[in-house]
Amino acid sequence: MKIAVDAMGGDNAPKAIVEGVVLAANEFKDMEFILYGKEEAIKPYLSNETNIRIVHTDEKIESEDDPIRSIRRKKNASMVLAAQAVKNKEADALFSAGNTGALLTAGLLIIGRIKGIDRPGLLVTLPVITDSEKGFNLMDVGANADSKPENIHQYAVLGSEYAKLVQGIKKPTVGLLNNGTEENKGNDLTKRAYQLLKNEPMIHFIGNVEARDILSGVADVVVTDGFTGNAVLKTIEGTAMSMMKLLKSAVYDNGTKAKLGGLLLKDSLSEMKDVLDYSKHGGSVLFGIKAPVVKTHGSTGKEAVYFTIKQIHEMLASKVIDDLVTHFEAKQDEGI
Template sequence: MKIAVDAMGGDNAPEEIVKGIELARDAYPDMEFQLYGPKERIQALVTNEERIEIVHAASVIAMEDEPVRAVRSKKDSSIVLAATAVKEGRADAFFSAGNTGAVLAAGLFIIGRIKGIDRPGLTTTLPVVTGDATGSFTMLDVGANADYKLTNLEQFAVLGNFYGQTVMGIEKPKVGLLNNGTEADKGDKVHRAAFEQLSSMENINFIGNVESRELLNGAADVVVTDGFTGNATLKAIEGTALSMLSLIRSKIMASTKAKMGYVLSRNAFHEVGQVMDYSKHGGAVLLGLKGAVVKTHGSAKAETVRNTMGQIHQIVASGLIAKTVAYFEDAKATTTDAEK
């Protein structure tokens, strides 16, 4: 499998991106990588060119660039060229840690939507942290669509269900609708209608509404939400985790007794840190496109890049995109026959 990599995207690019790709190359013998960026600069960082191709990209879409305008004007940028490789079948997936809006725009305008998908959904995987639990859950949309309709939530449920089955390996994922209460009549008009619609869908295991406070307790395997709410929820979870770790650290450093307690309990603290490290689960996947598009944090370092390549390996090996295309083609054909 061939992965098109925006080597210039992110706060630590290209150094950490290249390091991460070399780690992934060593971990996955069946993966090849195309690194898009200024050829001489990338070449100087690569220590071993085995299964690594460097493709020159003369320009870079910066974090502060207006996404759509940049994708349309910077045709020779690392993001545009990497996305084009997927569109033309020269790569199986597109990866970037760069400008999120530009990655979404490149995925939408260059790679294109699957027929039958109104809007793609940005999908992320987060840890379940209750007790001895070591699992994870998938949530979408987490930022691709601030505005939404009932159709979008329905399609996100189907896309998330496919992801849970094919990539997460869950036979019948529990699909929940993120809402401000578990009762069927909670939420705005669209969410109430979505509850009724998802309840009637036989192809998903819909368990009803779930509240944000229950997400990390494993309330559902797939959490369906709109992009505005999903993004706010994701940032609240990440911010709370970082704040709690900072608070614990400051309390430990405040007294000698606390430091002694830490020494005795440091294995437990280390395990907690490992569970809460969302970077281990990879990046955010833009589901609903004709190709695999994965975006990781702009602050990503080599280990995060390597982990995200593992996630992409699962996506490509599982045939997720082909299965999704086939499903929506069948659904469209069934609807057309029924109309006749």
């Protein structure tokens, strides 16, 4: 397995990216890592070069760069070279913590869509608060602000196959995010999507689900349009951060008794923080592309990089992309 890594993408690059790759390289001996970026900046953080090599380039895509323009004009940017390596079959997957829009563009314009997929979407695995080991998949979380019912239908199939093949869930449940659980709830988009999902034999559709229930594990896969999904994701992120700040304030700003109580609850609070941290489930997958394209948060640390590479390893081992290519290309050939 060969992974093309944009070593210069992200707020903490290349340090966090390279250190995370080294952690993964020490564990996954069946993987080779190709780091694209400035060699003199990468080298100081390489403590192991056994299955890691560097492809030097001075150019990179900045966080403020226009996605389409940067992909087209910065031909030697670390992200572009990494994407080209996947397109040319020199690598099996692309990983970056850089500019999200540019990565989506690179996936679409350079690597390309699976035949039969109208609009690839972003899938993220989020924690289930009642089970620290379990997560659920939310898709789309921002690749497409506007979606058609057919797009949401495809997200359900993509997400369900990911849950089956990568996460090992035999019969994953699929829910449609809506403002009520009744079949007639929602706007025109969700009502039409509901009918498509209800009649799709490849998924185990359980109907509409509400946002207040998704962190309780109401479904293994929750599908929605990209605008709504992105808003939900950021709401969850913001709520988790606010909760931790409130708890910290309650302990440190209320005298000795509160601090003693906080000390006694230290292990429990640490466990709560761990449950809310979804980085251990990996990064966001641009699903519907001919190869795994995976993005982690720009401010990520080496541990999150490691977990994202572990996720890529599981995706490649499961051959989920190959199965999806076969399925959607067959449907396209049948004219469905």
